[in-house]
Amino acid sequence: MPEREAELWTTVLFNRFLASPLDSFLTAIGHPPADPAHPWENWITMEILVALIIIVLFALLRSKLSVERPGKLQMMFEAIYSFVAGQARDAVEHGSSKYVPFFGTLFIFILFMNLIGIIPGFESPTMTPAVPAGLAIAAFLYYNYMGFREQGIGRYLAHFAGPMPLLAPLMVPIEFISHLARPLSLTIRLFANMFAGERVTITFLSLTYIFLPAVFMGLHVFVALLQAFIFMLLTMIYVGGAVAHEH
Amino acid sequence: MTRKLIFLAVAFLLLASPIFAQTPGGGGSDLHLPFAYLAMGIASGLCGLGQGRAVASAAEAMARNPGAQAGIRFALILGLVLIESLALYTLVITYVAK
Numbered sequence: 001m002p003e004r005e006a007e008l009w010t011t012v013l014f015n016r017f018l019a020s021p022l023d024s025f026l027t028a029i030g031h032p033p034a035d036p037a038h039p040w041e042n043w044i045t046m047e048i049l050v051a052l053i054i055i056v057l058f059a060l061l062r063s064k065l066s067v068e069r070p071g072k073l074q075m076m077f078e079a080i081y082s083f084v085a086g087q088a089r090d091a092v093e094h095g096s097s098k099y100v101p102f103f104g105t106l107f108i109f110i111l112f113m114n115l116i117g118i119i120p121g122f123e124s125p126t127m128t129p130a131v132p133a134g135l136a137i138a139a140f141l142y143y144n145y146m147g148f149r150e151q152g153i154g155r156y157l158a159h160f161a162g163p164m165p166l167l168a169p170l171m172v173p174i175e176f177i178s179h180l181a182r183p184l185s186l187t188i189r190l191f192a193n194m195f196a197g198e199r200v201t202i203t204f205l206s207l208t209y210i211f212l213p214a215v216f217m218g219l220h221v222f223v224a225l226l227q228a229f230i231f232m233l234l235t236m237i238y239v240g241g242a243v244a245h246e247h
Numbered sequence: 248m249t250r251k252l253i254f255l256a257v258a259f260l261l262l263a264s265p266i267f268a269q270t271p272g273g274g275g276s277d278l279h280l281p282f283a284y285l286a287m288g289i290a291s292g293l294c295g296l297g298q299g300r301a302v303a304s305a306a307e308a309m310a311r312n313p314g315a316q317a318g319i320r321f322a323l324i325l326g327l328v329l330i331e332s333l334a335l336y337t338l339v340i341t342y343v344a345k
Contacts, residue, residue, distance in 0.1 A: 185332060192335035230328045 007042065008123060010049050014040040047125040050112050080108070084232070091236035092243065095150075099239055102142055107232040110135065114194060114224035118217060124194050124224075132190040136183035139235040147242030156242070182238060186231060193227045283341040290337035294330050301326045 007015070015038045022039040026032055033039035061073050070078070084104045088096040110126065117124025125131045147156045160179075162171030197220035204213040305323035309316050 185336075188336055188339055189328075189332040192332075192339050196335065196338060226324070226328060230325070233325070 007038070008045070008121065010045040011038075011040050011042050014045045014048075042123050043125040043128040043131055046116065046123055047113065047131060049122075050109070050116055050125065053116075054108060054112055080104075087233060088236055091233070092240040094245070095243070099146065099236070103232050103236055106135065106139065106235060107228055110190070110231055111225065111228040114228055115221070117194070117198065118221060118224075124198070126190055126194045127198055129187065129191045132187045132194075133183075135190070135231070136186035139186060139231075139238070140183040143235065143238040143242045146239055150243040151245070182234075186234060190227055190231055193223055197223055287337050287341050290334045294334040297330045297333075298327055301330065 019037060019039055023033060023036050026039060061077055064071055065074055081100075081104065084107055085097070085100050088100050088103055092099060113126050113131070114124055116122045117127060144156075147159075150156075151159075160172050160175040161168035162175070197216075201213050201216050201220065204216055301323060305319055305326075308319050312319075
């Protein structure tokens with residue numbers, strides 16, 4: 001009997017009420033769960049919880065939007081929006097406003113997922129390799145799709161050949177591998193940072209008392225913010241590279 | 248002096264050769280962990296050196312050109328995160344090699 005990780009309260013709730021829909025879904029796609037009474041795992045329920053929190057927050061924001069008298073929530077999100085849009089304008093030369101929704105969603109989602117792990121009783125979904133992998137695959141598909149849409153399939157694929165047609169046999173494998181390495185590095189960067197943050201805190205908690213683990217948790221907050229920003233920034237750079245028109 | 252240090256380092260590494268006298272039975276998985284620790288140490292050390300160089304040149308650039316601080320700070324943070332991720336790849340391999 002494989003060991004099951006300690007379940008959070010959200011996972012317990014999901015397993016009690018929603019176990020059978022997930023069982024039938026998993027069996028339908030060919031991966032029946034190992035333990036049909038507990039198909040939900042911590043990371044997926046935490047991810048759903050974070051998504052629900054973000055939806056509720058933005059619904060609340062939407063209802064309070066006002067042009068004459070902006071409240072604190074509106075001003076905070078306007079600052080976040082202008083930050084993301086400014087970065088997008090720097091990274092993607094033309095037409096950055098088309099891509100800002102995706103970048104902003106990535107940033108806010110990853111930020112909330114990273115930060116929720118600091119609250120006791122919750123766990124960062126980004127601590128499991130599956131969640132950053134999903135985000136990286138989404139970013140990979142997005143920037144390739146935007147490249148195809150902006151430049152047409154033929155011209156986008158011609159970019160892989162490099163600057164001169166003579167160099168194509170050398171450049172195509174190199175470009176191909178480096179493009180495949182991008183979602184891999186995005187995944188590992190986000191996963192390893194969050195996982196290492198938790199491990200370091202736990203290690204120091206077992207060694208000393210309150211002060212030193214708290215310092216490491218503070219560092220973890222900073223790293224969480226930074227990693228969300230870096231994921232968004234790298235996606236912007238990839239999209240910028242994919243849609244750039246050579247003049 | 249450099250050659251003496253390199254010789255000393257290789258001599259220390261060869262000092263660990265009794266480990267090859269392990270019986271082949273339990274030798275496989277036991278050998279991964281010490282090398283993983285060594286790899287992590289080397290990765291962290293070299294990434295520390297790289298980040299030190301990045302910070303040093305960023306600080307000097309900001310001192311020479313205080314008007315460009317925003318751009319230099321941005322390049323610094325980006326560079327530090329990318330170098331950091333190299334050390335973290337080794338950390339992931341340390342866990343995979345168990």
